[in-house]
Structure formats: structure tokens, C-alpha cells
Amino acid sequence: xxxxxxxxxxxxxxxxxxxxxxxxxxxxxxxxxxxxxxxxxxxxxxxxxxxxxxxxxxxxxxxxxxxxxxxxxxxxxxxxxxxxxxxxxxxxxxxxxxxxxxxxxxxxxxxxxxxxxxxxxxxxxxxxxxxxxxxxxxxxxxxxxxxxxxxxxxxxxxxxxxxxxxxxxxxxxxxxxxxxxxxxxxxxxxxxxxxxxxxxxxxxxxxxxxxxxxxxxxxxxxxxxxxxxxxxxxxxxxxxxxxxxxxxxxxxxxxxxxxxxxx
Ligand code: ARG
Numbered sequence: 001x002x003x004x005x006x007x008x009x010x011x012x013x014x015x016x017x018x019x020x021x022x023x024x025x026x027x028x029x030x031x032x033x034x035x036x037x038x039x040x041x042x043x044x045x046x047x048x049x050x051x052x053x054x055x056x057x058x059x060x061x062x063x064x065x066x067x068x069x070x071x072x073x074x075x076x077x078x079x080x081x082x083x084x085x086x087x088x089x090x091x092x093x094x095x096x097x098x099x100x101x102x103x104x105x106x107x108x109x110x111x112x113x114x115x116x117x118x119x120x121x122x123x124x125x126x127x128x129x130x131x132x133x134x135x136x137x138x139x140x141x142x143x144x145x146x147x148x149x150x151x152x153x154x155x156x157x158x159x160x161x162x163x164x165x166x167x168x169x170x171x172x173x174x175x176x177x178x179x180x181x182x183x184x185x186x187x188x189x190x191x192x193x194x195x196x197x198x199x200x201x202x203x204x205x206x207x208x209x210x211x212x213x214x215x216x217x218x219x220x221x222x223x224x225x226x227x228x229x230x231x232x233x234x235x236x237x238x239x240x241x242x243x244x245x246x247x248x249x250x251x252x253x254x255x256x257x258x259x260x261x262x263x
Pocket of ligand 1: 208209210213214228229231232233234235240
């Protein structure tokens with residue numbers, strides 16, 4: 001019952017974020033993402049924006065000149081032809097490269113009712129040229145330990161449900177919570193957090209990814225450790241943000257990136 005409610009919240013929230021266009025709030029200098037701050041693409045050159053009809057709907061990370069890693073739940077109702085990817089710009093609406101998509105594949109074990117294996121790869125129509133604004137990120141080979149510092153970035157909302165998609169890329173520093181700790185009684189997810197997931201939060205809440213950040217990068221020690229996947233609302237004390245574990249899903253990513261490139 002509770003699990004269903006969470007799944008409805010996650011999916012409803014994510015769908016809604018895709019429909020909300022930016023609203024400008026000149027006196028709001030507080031947190032975007034949740035509790036974060038605006039940043040530059042030079043600091044996050046692997047961050048990309050996935051767009052449909054010019055609207056940002058999910059984040060992603062550059063893995064190679066023509067492959068993007070994102071979340072499976074981002075791609076459930078879209079065809080390659082409908083998606084465009086913006087790379088090399090902190091403003092999701094302009095600048096950098098705006099590239100079409102040739103093909104995509106999401107994990108065959110992705111289960112939307114429990115959010116396991118929430119990972120996908122996208123092949124760009126044309127490879128991009130690397131610069132100080134466009135750089136790939138290495139995949140983590142081992143899961144980070146609880147307490148390791150990490151950073152999550154994206155154009156997602158600054159509040160759950162009532163927030164809006166941000167025009168300028170936002171970042172927030174969080175701490176890793178291992179899958180085992182995240183499913184412990186310290187938090188309230190229990191067995192909803194499973195293998196292939198990793199969590200991140202700050203003590204007391206207030207900093208997190210939120211709707212529209214999905215598919216985007218959680219980076220620790222220079223490596224992609226997580227993909228923004230789900231959470232019970234955003235930035236709540238008892239509910240860390242939940243990410244797909246890149247270390248657990250790395251071999252799938254490598255194999256499927258190679259396969260997309262052979263087509
Ligand atoms: N599912 C959301 C999306 O599609 C991301 C939710 C992340 N939530 C969180 N509390 N970290 O954008």
C-alpha cells in the first residue's frame with residue numbers, strides 16, 4: 001500500500017515536472033535542485049539535458065563521444081526521434097550542442113513497480129567533440145562507502161510538486177548512504193531499497209535531487225556512482241534520494257553502449 005503510494009508519487013511527480021515550464025522567481029535565491037546553487041557547465045561537463053519538444057524532461061551523463069547514460073524510467077514513453085540532447089551548456093534552453101538521437105536501450109530487468117535496474121543508454125546521431133564544456137565521466141567500479149561526499153546536478157525542481165524546472169544547471173553536495181544503511185531502520189524505506197541502488201542525503205534533510213533531475217549524475221571522487229532514480233518526495237530527513245548503482249550496473253552499461261555502437 002505504502003509502496004504503491006510511493007511509486008505513484010515518484011511517477012506522478014516526474015511526469016508533472018516534464019510539463020512545467022520555468023517560472024521566474026526573482027527573489028528566490030534559495031535552493032534549486034533542492035538546497036543547491038547554480039553552477040557552470042565547465043564544472044559539470046558530463047551533464048546533459050534530455051528534451052522533448054524543447055522541454056527538458058530528464059538529465060543524463062556523457063559516457064563516450066556518442067553515448068549518454070540515463071535512467072530507464074525517463075525513456076518509457078519516448079521514441080529516439082522525439083528526443084534531443086543538449087550538451088555543453090548550463091542553460092538547458094540555449095548554447096552548447098543540440099543533437100538528435102539515433103537509438104536507445106533500457107535495461108531489460110527494469111521494473112517500474114520496484115524501480116530496480118533503472119538504467120538506459122542513448123546513442124547520439126553524431127558524436128560530439130570534447131572541450132572544456134563537454135567531457136565524459138568514468139563509471140565507478142565499486143560502490144561508494146556511507147559518508148563519502150558526492151555531488152548531484154540537474155535542472156530539476158527546487159521543491160517537490162510545487163517547484164519548477166530550472167533554466168540554469170544547479171548542483172548540491174550530499175553524502176552517500178550505502179544500500180545496506182539506506183534500507184536499515186535509520187530511514188523509512190526498509191526493503192524498498194534493494195541491490196542495484198545507492199542513496200544519498202544530508203543529515204536532517206534539506207538537500208536532494210528532485211523531479212526533473214532523474215537520469216542525471218551523482219558523482220563521487222570523480223566517478224559516476226549513481227543515476228538519479230527515485231525518492232519519497234524530495235529532501236526529507238527520513239527519506240534519502242535513491243539512485244541506480246553504477247558500480248552494480250556498469251557491465252550492463254558497457255555491453256549495451258558497445259551494442260548500440262555496432263548497429
Ligand atoms: N523520479 C524523479 C524524476 O524523474 C526523480 C526523483 C528523485 N527524487 C529524489 N528525492 N531524489 O525526475
